[in-house]
Amino acid sequence: MSYKFSQATGRTKRSEIRELLKWTRKPSVISFGGGLPDASLFPTEEFAAISREVLEKKGYLALQYGTTEGENEFLDAISAHMVSFGDQVGRENLCVTTSSQQGLDLMAHIFISEGTPIVLELPSYLGAIQTFQRNGADMHGIPMDENGIRLDLLEETLVKLQRQQRLPAFIYVIPDFQNPSGINMSVERRKGLLSLARRFDVPLIEDSPYREMNFSGTVLPSLWSLAEGKGVIQLKTFSKMLLPGMRVGWIAAEPEVIEQVVKVKQTTDLCTSSFNQLILASFLNQGKMRQVINRAIGLYRPKKDAMVSALAKYMPRGVTWSKPDGGMFLWVVLPENLDSNDLFMTAIEHNVAYVTGRPFHCDGSGASTLRLNYSFPSLENIETGISFLGQAVAEHLDRKKA
Amino acid sequence: MSYKFSQATGRTKRSEIRELLKWTRKPSVISFGGGLPDASLFPTEEFAAISREVLEKKGYLALQYGTTEGENEFLDAISAHMVSFGDQVGRENLCVTTSSQQGLDLMAHIFISEGTPIVLELPSYLGAIQTFQRNGADMHGIPMDENGIRLDLLEETLVKLQRQQRLPAFIYVIPDFQNPSGINMSVERRKGLLSLARRFDVPLIEDSPYREMNFSGTVLPSLWSLAEGKGVIQLKTFSKMLLPGMRVGWIAAEPEVIEQVVKVKQTTDLCTSSFNQLILASFLNQGKMRQVINRAIGLYRPKKDAMVSALAKYMPRGVTWSKPDGGMFLWVVLPENLDSNDLFMTAIEHNVAYVTGRPFHCDGSGASTLRLNYSFPSLENIETGISFLGQAVAEHLDRKKA
Numbered sequence: 001m002s003y004k005f006s007q008a009t010g011r012t013k014r015s016e017i018r019e020l021l022k023w024t025r026k027p028s029v030i031s032f033g034g035g036l037p038d039a040s041l042f043p044t045e046e047f048a049a050i051s052r053e054v055l056e057k058k059g060y061l062a063l064q065y066g067t068t069e070g071e072n073e074f075l076d077a078i079s080a081h082m083v084s085f086g087d088q089v090g091r092e093n094l095c096v097t098t099s100s101q102q103g104l105d106l107m108a109h110i111f112i113s114e115g116t117p118i119v120l121e122l123p124s125y126l127g128a129i130q131t132f133q134r135n136g137a138d139m140h141g142i143p144m145d146e147n148g149i150r151l152d153l154l155e156e157t158l159v160k161l162q163r164q165q166r167l168p169a170f171i172y173v174i175p176d177f178q179n180p181s182g183i184n185m186s187v188e189r190r191k192g193l194l195s196l197a198r199r200f201d202v203p204l205i206e207d208s209p210y211r212e213m214n215f216s217g218t219v220l221p222s223l224w225s226l227a228e229g230k231g232v233i234q235l236k237t238f239s240k241m242l243l244p245g246m247r248v249g250w251i252a253a254e255p256e257v258i259e260q261v262v263k264v265k266q267t268t269d270l271c272t273s274s275f276n277q278l279i280l281a282s283f284l285n286q287g288k289m290r291q292v293i294n295r296a297i298g299l300y301r302p303k304k305d306a307m308v309s310a311l312a313k314y315m316p317r318g319v320t321w322s323k324p325d326g327g328m329f330l331w332v333v334l335p336e337n338l339d340s341n342d343l344f345m346t347a348i349e350h351n352v353a354y355v356t357g358r359p360f361h362c363d364g365s366g367a368s369t370l371r372l373n374y375s376f377p378s379l380e381n382i383e384t385g386i387s388f389l390g391q392a393v394a395e396h397l398d399r400k401k402a
Numbered sequence: 403m404s405y406k407f408s409q410a411t412g413r414t415k416r417s418e419i420r421e422l423l424k425w426t427r428k429p430s431v432i433s434f435g436g437g438l439p440d441a442s443l444f445p446t447e448e449f450a451a452i453s454r455e456v457l458e459k460k461g462y463l464a465l466q467y468g469t470t471e472g473e474n475e476f477l478d479a480i481s482a483h484m485v486s487f488g489d490q491v492g493r494e495n496l497c498v499t500t501s502s503q504q505g506l507d508l509m510a511h512i513f514i515s516e517g518t519p520i521v522l523e524l525p526s527y528l529g530a531i532q533t534f535q536r537n538g539a540d541m542h543g544i545p546m547d548e549n550g551i552r553l554d555l556l557e558e559t560l561v562k563l564q565r566q567q568r569l570p571a572f573i574y575v576i577p578d579f580q581n582p583s584g585i586n587m588s589v590e591r592r593k594g595l596l597s598l599a600r601r602f603d604v605p606l607i608e609d610s611p612y613r614e615m616n617f618s619g620t621v622l623p624s625l626w627s628l629a630e631g632k633g634v635i636q637l638k639t640f641s642k643m644l645l646p647g648m649r650v651g652w653i654a655a656e657p658e659v660i661e662q663v664v665k666v667k668q669t670t671d672l673c674t675s676s677f678n679q680l681i682l683a684s685f686l687n688q689g690k691m692r693q694v695i696n697r698a699i700g701l702y703r704p705k706k707d708a709m710v711s712a713l714a715k716y717m718p719r720g721v722t723w724s725k726p727d728g729g730m731f732l733w734v735v736l737p738e739n740l741d742s743n744d745l746f747m748t749a750i751e752h753n754v755a756y757v758t759g760r761p762f763h764c765d766g767s768g769a770s771t772l773r774l775n776y777s778f779p780s781l782e783n784i785e786t787g788i789s790f791l792g793q794a795v796a797e798h799l800d801r802k803k804a
Contacts, residue, residue, distance in 0.1 A: 009665075051450060
């Protein structure tokens, strides 16, 4: 049989990272790849109790088809959750998604035709880039500084696109503890971004998976709250609040956007598991989500500190890294002449793995960057693994000089 | 904010049926719309026990990210399930999906670019038509007779398309107890379809949600088994085996197709809930799925018989209907001058609702058809509701004559 695949299939690249991560199956390798939560924090006992309760009291709902928008009980629970982080939202603003990757998928569907211009950060989340690419987006990457997306460069791009009558369908950003850079967008930058987006009448997509994983205790206002929900679409998920196996997230947006989201979601998976929604609604309503978040922060912060210290201890001169106040990742910039792809096999020989930085750049730049995850490895492995990485970088620098 | 939506958004129609079904919220209305399983059959007690077991023994897997292909334990359990229905399959042929609606979504992604010709039955599953339409498919509908898709008309269409060098990307059929027609494709027709597809080198998509809901006990060979898995893609789901709330299904196909499916699934939702997969794996391995299927058949068959008898008792002359040996639906054809859309409000006045037939036709035909669901309503409501429907049809015929 000769299958004739679509253009979208051709545009969808096999993940470079996925290929590289195969090496991490070698048992001796300490992996800082992936973005997994620490499984020791999983609330399995609470989930078993809540699953029973949901099935006993609401089995007729939990195992049945649900509405596309989501179960009312769940929508109310996530509203309350958002309000507790400073975001006002009502049922009419919400649609449940099968994780925030589906949020990205639905954004691609409703906004991107072949050649549609969009704007995103350099670097940005790999899974977003792949999904936007699948739909044939014309991606414009804007570099970041330590305060987030650079507004001078963004304005330049918007002016240029406006002249071509090709204003972007949206600007996609991850303001809180960005993946992969770890950068937390400053309040001033958030306000500036919003006012620029308004001037050009371009919607903002605020991907917000790490907002809750905040080590500092200072929660910055979201774009959603600064804009009072106008012109901003927020993507959320429980995957980084420790429950990726549930595959539940949501979209907050103006009702006219939610209407399109719901219509298209019907063509992708009809509805998200009611069973999983009702379990999470109880988990939220019983205040257990907050406990899990606090436990995660208590575990991740020392891991991040340990990784930052280990980098200072073991990295050769010329290497720099972020010192994030939340999220799950550290971003490392190697000296200019070093390519993290070339370094990878040397690192594997030294029994340590990471994720290369290039796939996070929609313009193919970022060769000298790499991402390290600190949420999954143990404190001990962080120290050991970073010492291995330091050796690999040093060896590679020597080779380059030779 | 002025949102600029994509071409796909424009092509995705708000479901006509969804609008009509709003009327069924009127408490006095007996609804034969929808396609819900009977909730009295939900195995809530078994699910509570299995959920606890899964969380206790495999919580680290159940609540974690899984692989895109699916959990090995789940893939092995569905292989065994397929084998028990005569279909040989290995792990390399499988990818889990978030219900079979995602199976359809992935088929649309990997095969349909704007204008790609595809072939489907007249009528066919509404959810498939909407998804294919979203991606801009050029749909060619082939009428059915009591044995399934008409091969003479299919051949004519394939010859015509071949002359234009536009052979379809696939032929989409639902051989077992088709939704909406209830028709079970005969063995001869299955073989003829396969040989025609091979002659023109066109893949077959075999959507197979109702295969297990078989009242006769005689299981016909699937296209997958007749083709020994070559050139056939089978879409499966647990939604019609009574567990729509789990949102778990799968795709069986040749490895080269699975490779594309996996790549694209990563852009849509990364992976399907491991928690739900592991629960279903245990449920299958403990033999409980077979028990649930048998309980459902024991309940649905008398409901189907009751609906067929009630139609014979209450329908005016000129109305015909299918007498399916499985599945969840009866298909009704009204006398030619009656439009089921026009009839709808009369039916609601008589406190009965159904699903109009036109949205199941990719060419906009089928005005005089309608679909009745018998799995959800009670035996008593079936008798009463069909008597109401008989009155509505009679009244409408009288009005037409007047």
